Structures are given as structure tokens and as C-alpha cells.
Amino acid sequence: MNAIKYAEIELLASLAGFSPIHNEADMKRYLGDWSGLVGGQPLAVLRPRTTREVADIAAACHKAGKKITIQGGLTGLAGGAVPDQGDIVISLERMNKVEEFDLQGGTVTVQAGATLQAVADSVEAHDWYFPLDCGARGSCQIGGNVATNAGGNRVLRYGTMRELVLGLEVVLADGTVLSMLNKVMKNNTGLDLKHLFIGSEGTLGIVTKVVLKLFPKPQRRYSAFCALESFGNLTTLLKMARSSIPSLSAFEVMWDDYLDLASAALGRAKPFDGDYPVYVLLEAEGMDSPEQELALQRLLEQALEEGIVSDVILPHSSEQAAQLWEMRDAIGELLSGMKPYIAFDIGIPVSRMDGFIEGIKKDMQASYPSARHLFFGHLGDGNLHYATGPHRDEDIVPIDDFVYTAVEKAGGSISGEHGIGRLKKPFLRHSRGPEEIALMRMIKRAVDCNSGLNAGRVFDSSE
Numbered sequence: 001m002n003a004i005k006y007a008e009i010e011l012l013a014s015l016a017g018f019s020p021i022h023n024e025a026d027m028k029r030y031l032g033d034w035s036g037l038v039g040g041q042p043l044a045v046l047r048p049r050t051t052r053e054v055a056d057i058a059a060a061c062h063k064a065g066k067k068i069t070i071q072g073g074l075t076g077l078a079g080g081a082v083p084d085q086g087d088i089v090i091s092l093e094r095m096n097k098v099e100e101f102d103l104q105g106g107t108v109t110v111q112a113g114a115t116l117q118a119v120a121d122s123v124e125a126h127d128w129y130f131p132l133d134c135g136a137r138g139s140c141q142i143g144g145n146v147a148t149n150a151g152g153n154r155v156l157r158y159g160t161m162r163e164l165v166l167g168l169e170v171v172l173a174d175g176t177v178l179s180m181l182n183k184v185m186k187n188n189t190g191l192d193l194k195h196l197f198i199g200s201e202g203t204l205g206i207v208t209k210v211v212l213k214l215f216p217k218p219q220r221r222y223s224a225f226c227a228l229e230s231f232g233n234l235t236t237l238l239k240m241a242r243s244s245i246p247s248l249s250a251f252e253v254m255w256d257d258y259l260d261l262a263s264a265a266l267g268r269a270k271p272f273d274g275d276y277p278v279y280v281l282l283e284a285e286g287m288d289s290p291e292q293e294l295a296l297q298r299l300l301e302q303a304l305e306e307g308i309v310s311d312v313i314l315p316h317s318s319e320q321a322a323q324l325w326e327m328r329d330a331i332g333e334l335l336s337g338m339k340p341y342i343a344f345d346i347g348i349p350v351s352r353m354d355g356f357i358e359g360i361k362k363d364m365q366a367s368y369p370s371a372r373h374l375f376f377g378h379l380g381d382g383n384l385h386y387a388t389g390p391h392r393d394e395d396i397v398p399i400d401d402f403v404y405t406a407v408e409k410a411g412g413s414i415s416g417e418h419g420i421g422r423l424k425k426p427f428l429r430h431s432r433g434p435e436e437i438a439l440m441r442m443i444k445r446a447v448d449c450n451s452g453l454n455a456g457r458v459f460d461s462s463e
């Protein structure tokens, strides 16, 4: 028996109290995430219930020189939660409690494994509102949202997860617990360390608890679905909507191919009689007042009169509005029918987005005519999603390279919200300079000297 095997047996013995999962059948669901990437067989999967347990597991792995893969709800699209052969997997799924509300101050403290949906529901039951939202809400966890700095549909008004987190509790690779459960908006007491961990994709620490900032619960949501003749009209409408509706919370754009396929996938007729190149689902939320409703109606009337919008659907009930949002959320179903697909989540300056899409569409359709090419995005924050597939395995890297080179030329970012993980690591250089990546490595070494947490994600620790 070699030294590492002996160390593994010792480690497993020390972790036996945590009821590890060892057998292949039960481990299956911990091998991959939504990206479709499948990893190696972990040595064990552990599902701690408390921060102390997470810290004890981390300390034991650190001592034994064993690598840890951290898992939330496994809805990530960059392969960050996919384990390597022989890893210890820490799944946060049992740490799912909503622990404490501050109903005066508007904060909630939750364990990292609580799902986004469960937290949002629990907060609403207390007459407050947590605005982060995305199609994976039923499975993704708050810890995963923090680790990926999740964005979603309402960033336009409320910002990304970074703007919604007041405090964090984090376990470092050696088992040290950082209790930074701050509950106030102003706290200038040296470096704000929580920002090191938000968006670090589990490379610097294991998030175990989160203090979230809450908002007054909107009394009503107003949605409208608009069909437009051009991208130029879309940016004009966004500007008009921003100035006339301060409560504008979403501006979700879908190009024609996306809407056609989403309608078919949901078994519905296309929502508009005519065909248009681009559509937008906009949402405002706030008081249930005639003024709010009137402001939206006036905006749409003016946009129709000026020919900026060609057709509008104003839902007459929350059920009808929900049906429209199902179109936008149908991406999960669409992707499963496009496997093996590539899902780009890129940031493009709005002024360059139209030209960027036209160029990519033309070249990709010419090179891969049998694949689908779907564009949709959160235009208000410059975040564009492009899903394409099915593709042959050998075409995936050249396509990635082609698109990311175009993103760099457009002055954009190779990830707007899903993160770098494993899948986008080879392309990080298109968005970040060598000096920046060197500094990221220095920080990783300072916080996790053995590269024990999520090794090989975002960047390689040594190079």
C-alpha cells in the first residue's frame, strides 16, 4: 500500500462519523452539473449539517492533502461543481435552514444550502422580498448563488448577488471559520472580505451562511410583451422605459429563433400574429396603483405611436403574465433538446451588441447550418446568452475560441453571470490580463496554500 492510499484510509476513517456516500449508484447524482460535464469518481460524498461539521471535514482533508469539490444545487453551467477522480465532495444540501429574520431591519440569515426558491418563499411569507431570480430557482442554492455571483432577471433594478449580500460565514481550506455575519449596510472596518468570496466559485472558501438584504414586498408586478422591428428600437425603448418607469425591474430580450422554439417546446401558438426579429418582456414592480399601470400604458402607447414598438401584449392576469415568463424560462427545456450544446453567457457593450450578434449568426449559420443558434439576454445589463447545438465534440473548442475572440474584440466579457468554472478556464485570457490572473493566483495561494478547494477551476494555481 503506498503512502497516499494509507492517508486516504486514515482520512476516510476520520470522516466516518459524517455518513459518507461511497457506493457508485448513490454517488451518480454528484458527478456532474447542468453544464453536462461529467467528472471522475469521488472518494466520498459528504453532506454536513452544521458549519462545525464543514470545518472538521475541511481540516481533515487539509491535513491529509486531499482535494475538496464543493457542491450546491448543481445547476451551474460552467462545470465548477464537477469533481475530479478521488476528490472529497462536500454537498451543502442538508444545510438548508432559513435561520433568522430581522423583520425591522429587513435581513434574513440562511444556511448556504437553502434553495433560492425556498428562501424567496419564506421571505415573502414574512411580507418582505428577496429579488434575485432565475430559471434554476427551484434547485440552485444561496451558497451557489454567492459563489457564482448570480445575476438573473432583475439585475437592472436590484444588482447581482454581490449587491444583495450583507454578510457571510465562510470555512477556509484548513477549517478556519470566518464569521462575517454583518447585518448593516454601512460597515467600514477595514477590507470588506466578503467580496473576496462572492464570485470566487468556491476557490477560496466554503460558504456556509449568508445574510441577505431584503426589500419591501412589491404589491404588484406589471408585465408587457413587445414585438419590435430592430435592435435600434429596442435600445430606444429601454431608454424610454428607464426614464418613465423608475420601478422597471426586468427587460428580457428574445430574438426570433428563440421565441419560435420556446413556443414549440411549450406546445403553444406563437404569441404574436406577425413575425418580428426581436421581442422584449419587460416588468415593473411596486405599488398596486392606477398611476403605475397608467405609466406603463402611456409608455407603450407612445412607443407604438412612434413606431418603436410594432405590437404589444398586455397580460390581463398574473396567470397570463406567468405564461409569458415561461417563454423566457424555457431555456432549460430548449437546451436539453440541443445536446451537445454550447451555452455562451457573455457581456457585450449594448452599443456593439447588434453588430456582434449579426456577425456571429452569419458566420455560425454558414459553418454549422444544421445546429440551432438561439440568442436571448438581459439587455439592461449588457448580458447576452447565445446557445448553439447540437455540435460534434471536435467542433466545441474551435467554436468557443471563435466566439470568445469576437467577444474580446467587442470589448466584452466571456462570462456575464455563470462564471468560469472548468469549461471557460482556457479562455479566461480573453477577458483578464496576465497581471490580473497572476494576482488571482497570489490570493489563492495566500488563502488556500495546498489548492485544496475546487482545484483547477477558474485558473490553474501554478503556472
Ligand SMILES: Cc1cc2nc3c(=O)[nH]c(=O)nc-3n(C[C@H](O)[C@H](O)[C@H](O)COP(=O)(O)OP(=O)(O)OC[C@H]3O[C@@H](n4cnc5c(N)ncnc54)[C@H](O)[C@@H]3O)c2cc1C
Pocket (backbone or CB within 6 Å): 033, 034, 069, 070, 071, 072, 073, 074, 075, 076, 077, 079, 080, 081, 092, 112, 113, 133, 134, 135, 136, 139, 140, 141, 142, 143, 144, 145, 146, 147, 148, 149, 150, 151, 152, 153, 201, 202, 203, 205, 206, 207, 208, 331, 332, 417, 418, 421, 454, 457
Ligand atoms: C435553467 C437555468 C437557468 C439559469 N439562469 C441563470 C440566470 O439567469 N442567472 C445566473 O446567474 N445563473 C443562471 N443559471 C446558472 C446557475 O443556476 C447559477 O450559476 C447558480 O448560482 C448556481 O447555483 P448552484 O447552487 O446550483 O451551484 P452549483 O452548480 O452547485 O455550483 C456552482 C459553483 O459554485 C460553487 N459552490 C456551490 N455552493 C458553494 C458554497 N456553498 N460555497 C462555495 N462554493 C460553492 C461550486 O463549487 C461551483 O464552482 C441558470 C441555470 C439553469 C440550469
